[in-house]
Amino acid sequence: MEKITQQSKLKIWGLKTKASFLILFGAILYVAQVQAQTFSYTGTVQSVTLAAGSYQIEMWGADGGDALKGTGGKGGYSTGTLVVAASTTYYIYVGGKGSTVTSSTPGGWNGGGGCLGSFSTGYNGGTGGGGTDIRTTQNTTYADRIIVAGGGGGGTGYSTYTGNGGNGGGATGSNGGSSRGVTYAGGGGSQTAGGTSATGGIPSYSSAGALGTGGNYTGTLGGTAGGGGYYGGGSGHWGGASGGGSSYVGGVTGGVTIQFGQTGFVSNPDTTGNGRVTISNSPLSTSETSIKNDMNIYPNPTTDFLNITKVSDKATYKIYSVAGQLVSRGNVNVGIINVSALTKGTYMIVIEDKGKDLFKSKFIKN
Structure with a gap:
């Protein structure tokens, strides 16, 4: 078996420390971006x-x-x-x-x-x-x-x-x-x-x-x-x-x-x-591009309901406020989501199926 020298140990420790620092820095940078x-x-x-x-x-x-x-x-x-x-x-x-x-x-x-x-x-x-x-x-x-x-x-x-x-x-x-x-x-x-x-x-x-x-x-x-x-x-x-x-x-x-x-x-x-x-x-600065390109929402702005095109009945949704707070979630019912209870403002909706994001977009509630 090849002998591990003290110099090798220090090198390995240095690489681990550098990796930990990069992970920590990335986490701090992410928090700074969304705060x-x-x-x-x-x-x-x-x-x-x-x-x-x-x-x-x-x-x-x-x-x-x-x-x-x-x-x-x-x-x-x-x-x-x-x-x-x-x-x-x-x-x-x-x-x-x-x-x-x-x-x-x-x-x-x-x-x-x-x-x-x-x-x-x-x-x-x-x-x-x-x-x-x-x-x-x-x-x-x-x-x-x-x-x-x-x-x-x-x-x-x-x-x-x-x-x-x-x-x-x-x-x-x-x-x-x-x-x-x-x-x-x-x-x-x-x-x-x-x-x-x-x-x-x-x-x-x-x-x-x-x-x-x-x-x-x-x-x-x-x-x-x-x-x-x-x-x-x-x-x-x-x-x-x-x-x-x-x-x-x-x-x-x-x-x-x-x-x-x-x-x-x-x-x-x-x-x-x-x-x-x-x-x-956050989260409204994230990409607004649909992950599933044939999916869409309308009308936008809306007052009562959002219609989701080409979505499975098994899909779920999450709606976030401008501060990143989850304000509503549930199942997509025949492609319609009731948003009448939301206060006026701008929101981000995320459509999911089997734990994977299918679609995300901003919408305005009037």
């Missing part, structure tokens, strides 16, 4: 460089400021798929929560309207929450935004009147509330204009929303300010809350924007009321 990136509120611009591929974006606008006589509106939720053709740097603006006014008070960072007049004790209004967005350039003019989640409007703080701030999000943000009358509340921002300002009381104290920014309030006695967003909400006046900012999903694929309280709204994981952004490339 979601989270961007929380910092009050400054953040950036990320994304390699070519498809990425699922989820974001939330910031809440409006609570007030003496009403709560701030909730920030909106926006989601969609960002397709990156080549390595690109994106700039992330995460909105800050609005404040309860105790003096001349600016709004939440990134477009929340402020209460900038003199303060009257016992009339604490709320400032607007900032919008959250992603831009292709770093700028202060709200240009080049590809997806936006609107911020909530501030609540009212005047006398015995009550009114909650309008919720941000959706194609049009919600109007502010007012027990005094609608003319004292600010309107929600839309896709083309800022929300209207209050016309009751002294109209010059209130201002309409604008591109990216909520309307400011410059008077006294419990005025409120609008939420930021694609277009910001208008500010309310004495006894009226402010409007929420609108969202925008025109720069992503399959974009959806939903207000708090509407079907399909996803709660913000940040419970402080600040905005948030998550970017994930």
